[in-house]
Amino acid sequence: xxxxxxxxxxxxxxxxxxxxxxxxxxxxxxxxxxxxxxxxxxxxxxxxxxxxxxxxxxxxxxxxxxxxxxxxxxxxxxxxxxxxxxxxxxxxxxxxxxxxxxxxxxxxxxxxxxxxxxxxxxxxxxxxxxxxxxxxxxxxxxxxxxxxxxxxxxxxxxxxxxxxxxxxxxxxxxxxxxxxxxxxxxxxxxxxxxxxxxxxxxxxxxxxxxxxxxxxxxxxxxxxxxxxxxxxxxxxxxxxxxxxxxxxxxxxxxxxxxxxxxxxxxxxxxxxxxxxxxxxxxxxxxxxxxxxxxxxxxxxxxxxxxxxxxxxxxx
Amino acid sequence: xxxxxxxxxxxxxxxxxxxxxxxxxxxxxxxxxxxxxxxxxxxxxxxxxxxxxxxxxxxxxxxxxxxxxxxxxxxxxxxxxxxxxxxxxxxxxxxxxxxxxxxxxxxxxxxxxxxxxxxxxxxxxxxxxxxxxxxxxxxxxxxxxxxxxxxxxxxxxxxxxxxxxxxxxxxxxxxxxxxxxxxxxxxxxxxxxxxxxxxxxxxxxxxxxxxxxxxxxxxxxxxxxxxxxxxxxxxxxxxxxxxxxxxxxxxxxxxxxxxxxxxxxxxxxxxxxxx
Numbered sequence: 197x198x199x200x201x202x203x204x205x206x207x208x209x210x211x212x213x214x215x216x217x218x219x220x221x222x223x224x225x226x227x228x229x230x231x232x233x234x235x236x237x238x239x240x241x242x243x244x245x246x247x248x249x250x251x252x253x254x255x256x257x258x259x260x261x262x263x264x265x266x267x268x269x270x271x272x273x274x275x276x277x278x279x280x281x282x283x284x285x286x287x288x289x290x291x292x293x294x295x296x297x298x299x300x301x302x303x304x305x306x307x308x309x310x311x312x313x314x315x316x317x318x319x320x321x322x323x324x325x326x327x328x329x330x331x332x333x334x335x336x337x338x339x340x341x342x343x344x345x346x347x348x349x350x351x352x353x354x355x356x357x358x359x360x361x362x363x364x365x366x367x368x369x370x371x372x373x374x375x376x377x378x379x380x381x382x383x384x385x386x387x388x389x390x391x392x393x394x395x396x397x398x399x400x401x402x403x404x405x406x407x408x409x410x411x412x413x414x415x416x417x418x419x420x421x422x423x424x425x426x427x428x429x430x431x432x433x434x435x436x437x438x439x440x441x442x443x444x445x446x447x448x449x450x451x452x453x454x455x456x457x458x459x460x461x462x463x464x465x466x467x468x469x470x471x472x473x474x475x476x477x478x479x480x481x482x483x484x485x486x487x488x489x490x491x492x493x494x495x496x497x498x499x500x501x502x503x504x505x506x507x508x509x510x511x
Numbered sequence: 512x513x514x515x516x517x518x519x520x521x522x523x524x525x526x527x528x529x530x531x532x533x534x535x536x537x538x539x540x541x542x543x544x545x546x547x548x549x550x551x552x553x554x555x556x557x558x559x560x561x562x563x564x565x566x567x568x569x570x571x572x573x574x575x576x577x578x579x580x581x582x583x584x585x586x587x588x589x590x591x592x593x594x595x596x597x598x599x600x601x602x603x604x605x606x607x608x609x610x611x612x613x614x615x616x617x618x619x620x621x622x623x624x625x626x627x628x629x630x631x632x633x634x635x636x637x638x639x640x641x642x643x644x645x646x647x648x649x650x651x652x653x654x655x656x657x658x659x660x661x662x663x664x665x666x667x668x669x670x671x672x673x674x675x676x677x678x679x680x681x682x683x684x685x686x687x688x689x690x691x692x693x694x695x696x697x698x699x700x701x702x703x704x705x706x707x708x709x710x711x712x713x714x715x716x717x718x719x720x721x722x723x724x725x726x727x728x729x730x731x732x733x734x735x736x737x738x739x740x741x742x743x744x745x746x747x748x749x750x751x752x753x754x755x756x757x758x759x760x761x762x763x764x765x766x767x768x769x770x771x772x773x774x775x776x777x778x779x780x781x782x783x784x785x786x
Contacts, residue, residue, distance in 0.1 A: 208626075215627045220639060227643045341767040343719050343739075345726050346760035349746055357750050446634045449723050453746065463635075464727055467642030475639055482635050 205494075209487045213480065217272065220479045221265050224472040232257065235281035268476075277477035282469045287477035290462065298451070298458035301378055302443045306436070308382035309389060316386070317393025322420065324398065332390060339387030348380040348453040377454040381447065385439060392435060396428035437493030441486035524776035530769045538585035548576050550583040550736045562754055569754035571744060577755060580736040581762050587737040588766070591648055591730075592718040598656045599717075600710045603663020608698050610664065611671030622668070625661040633658040637720070641729040648737070651730040655720055659713075663706060670702040704781050712774030715767040722763050738763050 232251045236243040243251075252258055256267065271278065277287035320332035355362045355376060362376050400406065401424060409419045448460025455461070459478065466474035518525045537544050557574040560566055568577035610621040628636070640654035674680055680697060688697075724730045725739030733740060738759040745756030 211623075212627045220643075223640060223643045227645065337768075337771070341715060341719075341764055341771055343722050343726075343742075343760065343763050343767075345723060346742060346756070346763065349742065349749065349756050349760065353749055353753055353756075357753075442633065448634065448638060449727060452727060463638065464642075467638060468728065470643075472643075475643065479635060479639050 202495075205491055209484075209491070212487065213483060214269075216483050217269060217476070217480055218265065220476045221268060222261075224476060225261055225264070227470070227472075230470070232281075239284075272480065277480070278473035280466070280471050280474045282466070282471045283474075287473050290474065291459065291477055291481055294457065294459045294462045297456065298444060298447055298460065301374060301381070301447055301451070301456065301458055302440060304374060304378040305381035305385070305443065306440065308378055309385045312382065312386040313389035313393055317390040318397055318420070318425070320390065321394045321397035321401065332394070336387035336390045339383060342384070344380060344384035345449045345453055347383055348377070348450050351376055351380055352453065373454075374456070377447075377450050377456050380450050380453075381443065385443075389432070389435065392432060393428065396431050397424055400424040400427045433493060433496060437490055441489045444482055444485055521776065521780055524773070524780055527769055527773040527776060531773050534585065534766055534769060535589060537582060538589050541582045541586060545576075545579040545582050548579040550575065550580045551734050561752075568758040569752065571741075571752070571755050572748055577741075577758050580741060581738070581758055584736040584738045584741060584759065584762065585766070587648065587731050587735060588718060588722065588739075588763070591652055591721050592714060595652050595655050595659070595717045595721065596710050596714055598652070599660045599663055599713075600706065602656065603660040604667045604699075604702065604706055606660065607664035607667030607669075608671050608694060608702060611668035611675060612694060612698050614675075618668075621664065625664050628658060628661045634720070634723070637724060638727070638729065641724055646729045646732060648725075648731040651721060651724045654724065654729075655717065659717070659720075663709065666709060667702040667706055670705060671698050674698075674701050708774070708778045708781055711777045712771070714770040714774060718763065718767055718770070 230248075232248050232255070233243060235251070236247070256264060259267075268278070275288060277291075279285065280287055280290055283290060316332050316335075320329045323329050362372060406419055406424065409423065410416075444459065446460075447456075447458060448464050450456070451458045451461040452464055459482070463475065463478045465471075466478065541550075552575065554574045557566070557570050560570040560574075562569040566576050566578065568581060570576055571580070606621050606625070610618040637651075637654040637658045640657055641651050644650040644653070674697070680693075683693060683697060721730060722739035722742075725737050726743050728740070728743065730739055731737035733744075741759040742756050742763075745752070745759065748755050
């Protein structure tokens with residue numbers, strides 16, 4: 197059963213990837229920008245009409261759509277996503293070079309987010325309808341309505357311009373320069389998570405086993421951390437997986453603000469300069485990463501929750 | 512009489528509805544609110560002035576009054592947001608109701624496409640679509656609709672499936688009700704309340720997504736005033752003119768708060784069990 201399910205998911209991933217590859221290819225094919233001209237202007241050359249026509253022929257941009265698509269797909273399967281027009285380097289190399297900074301940013305912001313959301317959510321649930329709960333709920337509400345790029349700009353204004361605690365441009369990649377972008381992302385996410393933690397903990401606190409444990413005189417802190425917390429964790433894992441995936445793509449705004457050398461920044465500049473090969477490679481890679489992460493998250497349920505494991509075995 | 516009672520009974524809803532209407536009216540009557548100032552013209556002698564009595568939000572680097580631009584910017588942001596919400600509502604509901612009602616291969620095709628969109632980080636696709644098709648507010652709207660319609664499709668499909676096999680539905684079909692009648696008089700009304708709740712709660716989120724796209728330069732083209740892009744301009748002058756980024760951001764924030772609260776109160780009214 198388990199193996200069949202896995203195979204099904206893998207097949208699904210493959211279908212989605214092919215679909216996405218076709219859509220992105222079609223979009224770039226139909227788009228108004230001219231990659232050849234962009235390529236030359238990026239290199240500082242004003243191309244003549246003949247040169248443009250010649251290069252188009254050379255790159256195979258004059259072939260019919262299906263031919264171009266199939267040729268591109270065949271190369272992709274070999275791991276060759278072509279060369280970036282503007283940066284004149286293989287797309288795979290460029291993407292891999294930017295992957296680690298973005299992963300680093302993602303992980304750090306997830307960590308910071310958990311540091312904020314878990315204690316706040318638990319506090320808010322344990323002291324339900326007391327002032328601290330109202331305060332936390334108010335904060336999460338504000339957090340949900342703040343555009344994350346605005347938060348980033350405000351943080352920058354406070355910490356880089358007024359007190360020179362952090363560099364304005366985070367291209368160095370050390371901890372000091374990664375902190376503010378990560379904090380921006382963490383703040384934006386933590387409101388959603390705090391609410392989720394609160395709801396999950398409240399739900400668990402209403403369960404019979406909590407009443408039972410209290411009646412037996414088990415200390416409240418033990419109930420909270422040994423029983424309630426692990427159970428409340430499960431819904432978080434699903435969200436966690438989705439967040440990691442969407443962060444990998446969603447960091448672009450913050451990366452642009454802080455000039456952070458990550459995937460998102462690369463993608464935005466690729467898009468503004470109509471660097472099609474790079475855009476296609478980026479979209480496909482991210483789709484693949486995202487789906488693999490979701491698969492791993494689903495697979496991890498069994499490891500985290502014994503109830504799920506039991507269900508699998510019964511089937 | 513009954514109407515009055517309704518508004519009195521739901522004070523939270525009434526309060527935020529009035530605020531939302533005020534925001535919309537402010538955008539519609541922008542020339543009146545700003546006293547006839549031009550959002551596109553400024554005098555360079557007044558560039559980068561701090562907030563003062565003449566320019567309560569200050570001026571930008573071209574000497575344009577930020578207050579005027581923020582008020583006019585509401586037009587672009589609100590119309591784009593409402594456009595997006597209306598479109599995802601229509602497209603998603605149409606797709607979902609069709610898939611749920613007809614089932615079979617129709618269902619298969621629609622839902623597989625929806626799965627494909629879901630198996631994908633939303634902003635990446637929106638960026639790619641908006642970027643590849645060229646920056647304009649229309650393309651930004653298309654990009655965001657493309658990414659977000661699936662939620663409504665799934666929701667309306669599941670709502671339709673819930674009643675699809677009820678006896679009264681089968682009875683209506685057997686007694687010769689036309690398909691059109693079935694869709695519009697049986698399926699749609701059943702799904703509508705939940706979908707309306709979702710749509711109102713989505714307004715704030717969609718506004719944020721649109722603002723993010725135009726912040727990156729993939730939305731409304733300058734010099735037209737738009738909050739996201741104004742923030743982008745403000746970023747460059749952060750040190751010398753922080754008011755350039757504070758007020759447009761505040762505008763987005765406040766409008767999103769109002770519409771989120773409005774959405775919450777609509778949900779409380781239409782769906783009391785979730786409150």
